[in-house]
Amino acid sequence: MTDSIPAMDGTILEVRRLTKHFPIRRGLLKRTVGMVKAVDDVSFDIRSGETLGLVGESGCGKTTTSRCVLRAIEPTSGEIVFRTSDGQEVNVATMPNRELRPLRREMQMIFQDPFSSLNSRMSLLDIVGEPLLVHGMNNRRERQERVAELLRLVGLRPEYMQRYPHAFSGGERQRIGIARALALHPRLVVADEPVSALDVSVQAQVINLLMDLQNEFELTYLFVAHDLSVVKQISDRVAVMYVGKIVELANTEDLFSNPKHPYTEALLAAVPVPDPRARRDDRKLLQGEVANPANPPSGCYFHPRCPYVQDVCRTETPTLTEVAPSHFASCHRVKEIELTGISPAGAA
Template sequence: MTTLLEVRGLRKYFPIRKGLLRRVVGQVRAVDGVSFTIRKGETLALVGESGCGKTTVSRCILRALAPSAGAINFSIGGRTVDLAALKRRQLRPLRRHMQMVFQDPYSSLNPRMVVGDIIGEPLLINGMTDRAERRKRVAELMELVQLPAAYLNRFPHAFSGGQRQRIGIARALALNPELIVADEPVSALDVSVQAQILNLMLDLQDRLQLTYLFVAHDLSVVKHVSDRVAVMYVGRIVELAETEALYNRPLHPYTEALLSAAPTPVPGVASNRIVLEREIADPANPPPGCAFHPRCRHAQDRCRQQTPELEEVEPGRWVSCLRARELSLQGIADPA
């Protein structure tokens, strides 16, 4: 499969300022050397605890935030461009190829605009000035996300949360993008509505050959929609693998603990929960060595001194752990 997006050594640091003169006294390492690829037509899920940096990664890819370092290679029209190196004016013609579906379907829609104008705004900005042509395209998009075209003149407050998210998806599809970044697109919805939106996104992916970067923390949702999963901890990817392989046999101790925390679907059957001690590491002052070692039950002395790199321990499987190969042979977890 063709690689659509390649992220290499992505970093995003936020300065810590103190005092009357607001001098920089430190850095919050929100994203600290993240690397991965997304193939055309696949869904890569980015998961982890709140504050691990997954949303910051997605915003850097879309250049809503300027990266501190690294490369974001995006393949479009037979050429590859480094989004991280482009200036605002150079980015503008490329933005139509990358769109975002936001987490909150309430605050992401302008309450003073009718649905037809919300969905048609990207078309107007990108040169479709003919009102009739634009309205026809908006009606097609409404039908695509299974909303009646008769709703075009309604305001967002007249819709439910699930319908609002469909409007957000229609807006993201308006310019026929190659890449859609979905930042926890169903976390604000009821469970029954979540299933409808997820099935809609999967159906649209098949019909339009879309590529998704799916940011989430709900592991059951991720298992349903993703082809591969990247697990983040304190700004770094600790494990990257095919979805089925990762869920059946996690190799990083953090992935193991994360999966054990997911509730079991069988009533009355308790899961083998691994309770992590201590708090998550501070990205402004991470511990030496492996950032996970204070909470890891497999930690050794070298884990407190050496920082592990993301390495391929099995074909298509990348793990950032000094004991990755050893634990791979032992089989550290049995999620069942």
């Protein structure tokens, strides 16, 4: 399965057969009675300068995947090959912690909740300046200047440096989180639901800011979100996850207009479109609920909900294969079925 996705030139990150199992412990002795396969044999690449969107419903493993990439949690197995700024290839998955630390400069994270991700007892100067301090910028003046520069960059006034997070709105706090992530000139930024806690009018500001910063600093984003319209707005390519596996991976336009996996089709059909004239009364609704990752179904994990299910789907696990140029899907029936995507708006 892994051989089907060849590494491309300019790849900054290669994830190969990544798995993360969480043990389920029960009883007095906390014996392990099962495993939750949160991430189950996931492979993808991220090219330098692009945004890869990782999308799926709750419990699909998108956040676990993104945390494994930064080694915020230990992967169970698999490789995470990162290409450093000096051209070296290192396997983040197995690196000793000591060697990992210098690498952290190059990989940063933006969190979902702008309220709990900032320490309320630290001023902006301390919050944004902390990574600088940790990585050896000991001169306070120097640090202040850099923090001022960073705040300006994300659209906040440097005068606010001495204030504390409670004085800021959700959108402003998210900007602070972005400034902190950018402090060390990272090359890869993992953004986990960075706008889902924000109001609609503020959400657009933060998406625009992320896109501007990407252009200015040639950032690479792994953008994790459940909101398909946000993912569409910012991503160059999109990977769809279902119960710990990537079921489809393609260029954004291809994936939305021409999905190749029945789950992607169902997701797209379920998104409410902000236009009353686009109401689809005849749309196919997915039945049932997301499978339990502790006890996934046999064969294709999606088969109990799939409208196109056949016998083979119940017994054999499909693999992610290239079904069109740069378009990967894992479905036994991909060649036989015609799926509907989203048709672009007319003169909206």
